[in-house]
Amino acid sequence: MHTRPRSHPGTAAPVLPEDSLAYALLTTAQLVADVVAGGTLTESLAKLWIARPATPPGVRGAILDLAYGTLRDFGRQDFILDKLLQKPLQEPVQSLLRVALHRLDTRPDTAHTTVDQAVSAAATVLGGNFKGVANGVLRNALRQAVDLNKAADADMVSEFRHPAWWIRRIRTQYPDNWRSILAAGNTHPPMALRINPLRATRDETLESFAEAELPVCVLPNGALLLERPVPVARIPGFVEGCVSVQDAGAQYAALHLDLADGQRVLDACAAPGGKTAHILESADVMLTALDTDPARARRVSENLDRLGLKANVKTADCRDLNRWWNGRPFDRILADVPCSASGVVRRNPDIKWLRRSDDIARFAAQQKEILEALWQVLAPGGKMLYVTCSVFAEENREQIAGFAARHPDCRRLSIADQPDCQYLPCAEHDGFFYSLLEKTP
Structure with missing residues (x-):
């Protein structure tokens, strides 16, 4: 996913190839901008897939990963951008920088590609007026990474990636484990399954998962915890109603x-x-x-x-x-x-x-x-x-x-x-x- 945008006849702005990282970055930025404006991610994603039903699974997965990851890290990105910008940029450019900063943090090995593709994405919005700004901000973020991260770790909202009122509430109500609660809120969720005893036994289910090479463990309440999340299409017995996806706590x-x-x-x-x-x-x-x-x-x-x-x-x-x-x-x-x-x-x-x-x-x-x-x-x-x-x-x-x-x-x-x-x-x-x-x- 590293492709230069191509010009589209009859339009001033270039069109991003659907399989490019730039496309995923910009699409995710538009989703994040919707949340900033007060919408929910669930509603925005539903509208996106209705508008773009032919989105390939790989592209869809990349957008989802970027959207969820960016929103989990949201407080930190805005702290860093506040240090690098005199004032917030127009949407969706501001959110494009949020998404790019998230990817720079989680994929430092692809920093050059991320900056290049974020700049390509910026060239397609608002007349491309913020292309140079996006390039400068992201390169400064890389050059000043050590100092910026040190400052971010000293800021409550940036460190814990939750709003200040939320942090204070958790810290007051859970003085012994507030940090672990906040940290859990920023992680990828586990994937657990519930066995339908009317259609399958535990032994049959465990055997089918072993055959499918999907490691699971049985929790005290009978829930099956997958070692790593997988698409439901890969879950043995799901279509047949033998198992359902349900959090172990539920x-x-x-x-x-x-x-x-x-x-x-x-x-x-x-x-x-x-x-x-x-x-x-x-x-x-x-x-x-x-x-x-x-x-x-x-x-x-x-x-x-x-x-x-x-x-x-x-x-x-x-x-x-x-x-x-x-x-x-x-x-x-x-x-x-x-x-x-x-x-x-x-x-x-x-x-x-x-x-x-x-x-x-x-x-x-x-x-x-x-x-x-x-x-x-x-x-x-x-x-x-x-x-x-x-x-x-x-x-x-x-x-x-x-x-x-x-x-x-x-x-x-x-x-x-x-x-x-x-x-x-x-x-x-x-x-x-x-x-x-x-x-x-």
């Missing part, structure tokens, strides 16, 4: 819910359906799955179809009981509520920069409303598992403590001999919070 939900055959179960915020499917794989229950968005509800149904599972999937806000509840209480409720997603930020690195400190209080208020509504549909003696993929106490332990204080009929049940369970992000799984509540008769 696989605790069905285990902690205390399921039994014949129960009426509600998955209140079900999409994309991983936990829904795990519940149905674990016990023969009558399950209702809700989601507010029709497209996301369809995805739940599609995932269940692949696995040969059945549920009553509805599109509704779980708080609007009149819209979906028939008056029959549930024995078990999974309340996997909307949250800051601070425990899965390495999978969605744009979240770090799109979230604001006061968002946490808004999520907490929404979670409170959901808990209050769902408690009404839980049968006496029934159990509700409250789940977030957050590491912030306001959404987790503080939320549950407040709910229990308001409800004398709420009994907090232990999980693994603890009042609740906060799984922190690590090499094996993402960050999740679990609290099991029983409604006393």
Whole structure:
């Protein structure tokens, strides 16, 4: 991917060959610029693939790697650019420099190629007016690398690659391991799988992975952790519904819910359906799955179809009981509520920069409303598992403590001999919070 741009008849700017690094750098820069403007990476990627459906897999992979990597390192790039520029450049040139700096940091062996291709990309935007600036900034970044990195390591946001408010919150709430939590948020996420016992045994699955030369290890909760992530097309038994991709931390939900055959179960915020499917794989229950968005509800149904599972999937806000509840209480409720997603930020690195400190209080208020509504549909003696993929106490332990204080009929049940369970992000799984509540008769 090292090709000079070619001129295109009838246009002033050159056109970048699709298989060039310059093309990947510029396309990624446009994605990052969308995030800077307040959009999400997921939405921008969806629009990109719709607009460019014929993008070759190799090019698509290069764009994804650059986009996720750049957003994980975002705070550091802006610190360095602030040292090298008098003022920020217009988008997408500013983001093009961010992407190029990320690649210079992660691929120092290809520094010359990165600078050359970034300059070629800059020549195609804004009339090529910033071609010389891009060249100068990147070459200065290389020449001053030692001093710039030393200064960057002394800056909180640059060193930990998270917003200042986020760092302060984590440091206050986790004084003993805040550094490891932040570091985990900047890593590549692990890839874990869940075995569908209705279609395959563990021994059969492990044998098929050995034959495919895909090393895996079995975690304490039964999840399979791949030694390295691979495309789902390479996963034995995926198409047949024998296994599903699901983070190992998320696989605790069905285990902690205390399921039994014949129960009426509600998955209140079900999409994309991983936990829904795990519940149905674990016990023969009558399950209702809700989601507010029709497209996301369809995805739940599609995932269940692949696995040969059945549920009553509805599109509704779980708080609007009149819209979906028939008056029959549930024995078990999974309340996997909307949250800051601070425990899965390495999978969605744009979240770090799109979230604001006061968002946490808004999520907490929404979670409170959901808990209050769902408690009404839980049968006496029934159990509700409250789940977030957050590491912030306001959404987790503080939320549950407040709910229990308001409800004398709420009994907090232990999980693994603890009042609740906060799984922190690590090499094996993402960050999740679990609290099991029983409604006393």
